[in-house]
Amino acid sequence: MKKKYSIFSLIKNSFSYHENWQRAWRDPEPKKEYDAIIVGGGGHGLATAYYLAKEHNLKNIAVVEKGWIGGGNTGRNTTIIRSNYLWDASAGLYDHALKIWENLSQELNYNVMFSQRGVMNLAHNQHDVRELKRRTHANRLNGIDCEWLNVEQVKKFCPIINCSPNIRYPVMGSTLQRRAGTARHDAVAWGYARGADGMGVDIIQNCEVNGIKRNKDSIEGIETTKGFIKTKKVGVVAAGHSSVIANMAGLRLPLESKPLQALVSEPIKPIIDTVVMSNAVHAYVSQSDKGELVIGAGTDSYISYTQKGTHEVIEGTLKAILELYPIFSRLRMLRQWGGVVDICPDASPIISKTSIKGLYFNCGWGTGGFKATPGSGHLFAHTIAKDEPHILNAAFNINRFVSGDLVDEHGAAAVAH
């Protein structure tokens, strides 16, 4: 059992100089066999294990992570959370996640710092205006909060945006989802890890999967750097490395893995209290609690597993940022990094069974899966435990690439996130 975090435990531990806190999760060696193994200890994988243990009463579970938990895209993303997607299937999926976010800190007894500061999506031309207004209506029909702001309202809601009609891509309006916002990326991974560990899930770090053992049509176990582990069910949640693991099992996925970058500025006093995204000029920005501006860039065009990106991409993003926010022109950038994102042709994820019994994939979240972490884990756990999809992820099966029933979110996701 985990000891509860509270103001009292904080005071109590201060008497021992915070040196005697209980470990948030154990560091076990792998057992010989598990009922289910999750490959990939990012937010999605850890959430999957958490809900498998909590809602499906599976206790003999392991999460196998090649590095440290949360060290993949979970720890590299710009943490934008929103659910204002265009199509019904996506609206259902992402709003399911948003609803879990709203109570997640309480549920996990771990502060994930979910902050509903609102997300704006700017329009810069007639097409953007039409597209975003259409999305506003679609969202409302699906019960998702979304407002349209005209230029004066944009200026009022976020005064530092340059709303001059004379810039290259003038601001012509914006959508606003007030329930949207940001959360603390590491805390999500750590909170789910602590919760899962408390229910007996083995979280095994520094353990890379390098083979999938199967007979003709079902799973027998996984080969890892810590030896062979037997299991009948494997759920792969390896983001940019999904195809690598699929190849081990002799499967092909409709994915391409590309570098995606982000960067942060030196910390400054509070200046922007919301999240502003612009698909057309390809720039988005928010401010962290430390005061850094968190800026997201785009993907590079080519497949690469290098976890870095090219300079031109950052340059393009910063040009757009400076035109929209001239006030940032003297800021210095502190850090830049990249992640490897797995992109599906229709910009929607795959949460699905495969042609091999006992092998499941949760991938294709590409540039925008952080927002879905709790919902993705919840639905993937259901899919693994019941061997069939939940109604909310039925549309996100791998067979849609055969049937042609795609969930084309390029309009709504466009740049991403």
Add this chain to the structure above:
Amino acid sequence: MFIIKCPYCGERDHNEFSYGGEAHLVRPKQPTELSDDQWAEYLFMRKNIKGLQYERWNHSHGCRRWFNAARDTSNDKIHSVYKIGEKPTK
């Protein structure tokens, strides 16, 4: 950031080029005879290799010609370039 050697123009910065994805995907000869599964394979499924990959590039801000490259996607090192229709040297 890397340099690509266009087989027609020589070494140039990679941002002069556009990416064309996995190479040697052959368009099915008899499209009407294909099953949905085979179409999905051709249209959507990719090897997405971590390691040596054969791929297509277009020198879009140069001679505008297509060619192939063998590149290691784990470190972006280009091992060879070869013209369309040719076989990779390694």
